[in-house]
Amino acid sequence: MVYILWQATQLDQADLIQTFQRLKVVELVWQTFLLATFATAWAILLAAPWAWLVARTDVPGRTFFRLLGPLPLAVPPYVGALAYAALLTPGGILHTFLAQQAGVKTFQHPFPDLIHGLGGSAFVLGIFTSPYIFSNIYSALQRLDPSLEEAARSLGYGPWRVFWRVTFPMMRPALTAGGLLVFLYAWVDFGVVSLLRLSTFTTVIYNYLLAGFNLAASAGLCLLLMAVVWLVLLGQRYALGKAHYSQARSQPPVIIKLGIWRWFGLAFLVLAVTLTLVLPLGVLLYQVLRFSSFQAFINFLIAQLGYTGNTLLLALGSATLLIILTGVVGRLLWRKPRDRSARFTENVLQAGYAIPGTVLGLSLVGLSINLFPALYGTPFVVLFAYVVLFAAPALQSVKAALAGISPTLEEAAQSLGDGPLRTSLRVTIPLAWPGLVGSWLLVFMLSLRELAATLIVRPPGYDTLAVRIWVHTSDVGPDPGSAVVALLLIAVAGLSWILILFMGKLQVRGFHGTTRPK
């Protein structure tokens, strides 16, 4: 951050304005804004009815669709972009299929480019960020006290008016929170827009950096992007600070009987699942089948081994580093919530969440060149980028893991003669174990799929799977090769998901109730 500020001041003002004019910054802001708005609207359109249908109605298969809700998150958006590009690009799967049906060659019947540009980017981003909205609304619907709706009914409101006058207003904070997450994601996304050839802040910053133009101009752009991000985050705090409804849920929610409409609900859910999961994964699998031979497929896989190793090593490193770092900070916040230095550290760590990967990558390149030349071009810079980027979610998760444990347990151990380290080993870590494993895996997963910062700060040749997908697709197009790497990445991520679920079920023996007598 500080480095970027310093870089930007190196640029004299007239020069900056000139550069910004050349880059058509106003247009860039407008374009990115449109992208974020469309993506958010599209994500809400997909996820809000999905959440409502599985939470509050008797739609067929609601449990099945409820479990599928958060799953698109396992597919990194740039993988989604790759899949949809393979499907919809001129000369792609759909075009070829249609041409074959008509008995003509693809070049004889031009196909509109549906996927590249603003529309396609918003389409893909919306789909693969929709789980943010789904999870927010679903849990809000679960928490909603049904007696509120019953009260409205008893006051003479019909079901439709109850929905608009009670249910919907109560959902608004969740909708706002989820929507802002998607909106923010679209502003800082690099993978999708770069693959779908849309110019936004992040791609311009990247191209500018790649072309070897002065760092200062990119730093200026970075500052502008950061300003937008901070503005959105401020808006989020403001919006959520003002509208915060919390109710204790006393009864299970009332299930609305949809009657004949339940089949329309089912049709919607099938369509949504097709768009978010079936189509992209199907395309990837289909691409793999298009490999010239099984031998070629195996050879290609073997060629990816080194990249898989890099990816795993980096993810393992950042997850372990962060669990230790946030474990120490989280424990301090848990024991002494009002401690000034702990809260300051928390705020610093949270700030990393607001730095887009591209911006962080840029500043780390500059920083390591100027201050730590020995580190420049080593994997440690990548590791450091991950630590900064994922400290906020890691700390959040560690805090949640500790929140269920009474701090007096640590005090008890201390009063019995255990120092802080021994107390952690004998009491806190055994009790928080499942939650801590979950936090570790969360960072692990996030690190696996990180693209923008890795792309910028990685040492030459030290590619991760995410970088391979991107480079391969950028160079060759959405061909079978990138699909294989994408599936490999999803498989590694999926395995961690299974581990999370498995670990979540692990409980320390004999530890079910609370110690506090009721």
Place this chain on the structure above:
Amino acid sequence: MVQLDRNETPVAAAVKDETQAWSEVIRLDNVSKTYSGSSRPAVDNISFGLKSGELLALLGPSGCGKTTTLRLIAGFERPDRGQIQVKGQPVAAAGLSWWQPPEKRQLGVVFQDYALFPHLTVSQNIVFGLRRVSRQAAKERLAELLKVTGLTDFSHKYPHQLSGGQQQRVALARAMAPRPMALLLDEAFNSLDTTIRSAMHQEVRSILKAEGISAILVTHDQAEAFELADRMAVLNSGRIEQIGTPQGVFRQPANHFVAQFVGRANFLPARLEQGRVESELGRLSGQINLNADAVEAGDFDLLLRPHEIELFPASNETGPVATVASRIYAGAESLYSVQLSSTGQILEAASSKDFSIGQKVNLAAKPDVINLYPREAKGLAG
């Protein structure tokens, strides 16, 4: 070293002098603590000592600083000012910024929520603090404590499989296992049912006395302090209002607050002149305890406990007369609210006799000790 408080009574001072003669396990001198973000000190210039083998109760309403005091002694908080000693060794001295962490202080703590380790069995909980002793010695100590606390049959159970009273005994055994210098009990009986609470008081007291352990007990329940403690310190807004034996504090409370906190209290306007006390209930004679700076004569508040006011069916028109306003049955005795005909003041009186509401009664004051306090407007309502 001893600083006389503003409200120091002759009795309290005497107790303090006596304190000096004993060996003290824990000693606090002028300790203060203000939490960050709070303008009012949680603990304000507190000094007291815990004698060897003694059970001392810190009694006060919630937010009076009693738990903070305990946490300061245990080492979970650092004092801003003052010094804390354990067995004559300073463990926290704000001026020298000397501070010993809780694990070095050898003080056992019984927490309000017991803080039993949920992932360990009863036995594992109890031996948790026995790290530096041999396996054999730990085993012997465990068997001994299981026997004392009557938990032998539960040694392999987990905390959540135990009742509240059993959990409390585990917490007690765990805290006593390493033979601490002293035991600190933080509202340790709070989460027990009232029915078993009294039984636990007796049980804990006998266990502590049998082990010869000195202890500080924090509580907001004056009945608990009376039942358990050898001495009690009454705290209010971070200050010690009075320290003494339960009997001494009850019979001769240092001020209005203490009088009302340790029991029901009426305050009647009274006048002291030439060693005689005049009030609406007539002239009183007996031992006078004047809780004020040396004043020979003047207007005071007279403390009368409900049991110190006797009620008779009205027969004597010249004596003090009152009307029965309400009645609360409390077993053998009833608690009556009566309104004085002369001043309209409402008094609470305990009596085993039957009176009906609206009935005229005569009153007589029979205080054990005549406690007089400076006049306080709000004290008039009793």
